[in-house]
Amino acid sequence: EPAIRSTLTFSTVKTGLFKRRVIQVARRFGSLKKWADFSNVSLQKLISSFEGTPIYEEGLKEVFTKDLDADGLVMVLGRLRRGDVRLQVVKTGGNPTPVARVGIERVSMKTDLIPPEKMRTVLVESAKARLLNxxxxxxxxxxxxxxxxxxxxxxxxxxxxxxxxxxxxxxxxxxxxxxxxxxxxxxxxxxxxxxxxxxxxxxxxxxxxxxxxxxxxxxxxxxxxxxxxxxxxxxxxxxxxxxxxxxxxxxxxxxxxxxx
Ligand SMILES: [Zn+2]
Structure with missing residues (x-):
């Protein structure tokens, strides 16, 4: 179970979902005034600037509690290992199954990105908050x-x-x-x-x-x-x-x- 969680953490910090959560937390902490959209490259810089801060940790916690279902994953993998459930591949010719589509839509709703022209404001706001604190x-x-x-x-x-x-x-x-x-x-x-x-x-x-x-x-x-x-x-x-x-x-x- 700890192995699953650390793998999950490792891949989570690369997701847009996580980045978005960090921005939201930063905003709540008063570290960012406005929430806009930005390109992934600059976003990465911004997120890195929060690394090692409570904002980063809190963002991770939020993804785990609000976006992911880590407990559910651990449970399903456990049942797979015990043989309670079996993995079955559904051939759909590259199209998502109805269940998968719901998942994909819900995730993409959460990961809409921020336009680059607002990036400057976001970077300045976050530097301001960081330095003044x-x-x-x-x-x-x-x-x-x-x-x-x-x-x-x-x-x-x-x-x-x-x-x-x-x-x-x-x-x-x-x-x-x-x-x-x-x-x-x-x-x-x-x-x-x-x-x-x-x-x-x-x-x-x-x-x-x-x-x-x-x-x-x-x-x-x-x-x-x-x-x-x-x-x-x-x-x-x-x-x-x-x-x-x-x-x-x-x-x-x-x-x-x-x-x-
Ligand atoms: Zn003096």
Missing amino acids: ETGNFVCTACWDYMEMIRIKDLPDRPKCPRCGSSAIGLLKVEEEKAVGLLEKKGEHLAKNEEKMCSYAKQTAALIERYGKAATVALSARRVSTADIAGVLEKEPSVSDHFYELVLEAERKSLSKRFK
Whole structure:
């Protein structure tokens, strides 16, 4: 039975049905504003961006409970194995049997696709939702006396240190406990990994000081260097659709570099 379920999961994630469910879940989570239709290729990119998130898991769960009948399948296969039922092939000359047709029609009703022109909107909306929902570890690089985990969307336009008032707030992508040493030592006499963290905090602080919240949104992108983020912000310093497109492009570029 676990083998059946894992095979089912493996093939399910490739289906339009699953993709559609993920989009629906993402919409419900507030991650996508509009539901439109899109070509399968770009849709795949969008779905991959949700991989490893609760949205992805929830989409899978929904397909299993609403679209597929996994329990029924396990039962039928069990009965086949025990010999309770027998497999009989019906020759129809390539036409679906009346029962099969009902199934095919019901599935195709659920898998209507989205036109490519709406794809841009969908990609921007999903990037927006993803980045704004990221949580960053913010540290003050002026007094090293302030550290707080904050969701990007909850930040003010111009983040400031509540202790010293400085706007040299850096963004670390590590848990608070990993940055405790850096703060305790106030950025001095650091171990090698702390040194690295410190320089990253200062680089990001420079961007946040200059561009405010927009910098924190861009810095929440996946695996993009601060230099590339700086490039995005230089081209588009305000959080617009174009801004999100530039961030997505930077993510794509860094991803393709990694696989060269
Ligand atoms: Zn401070």
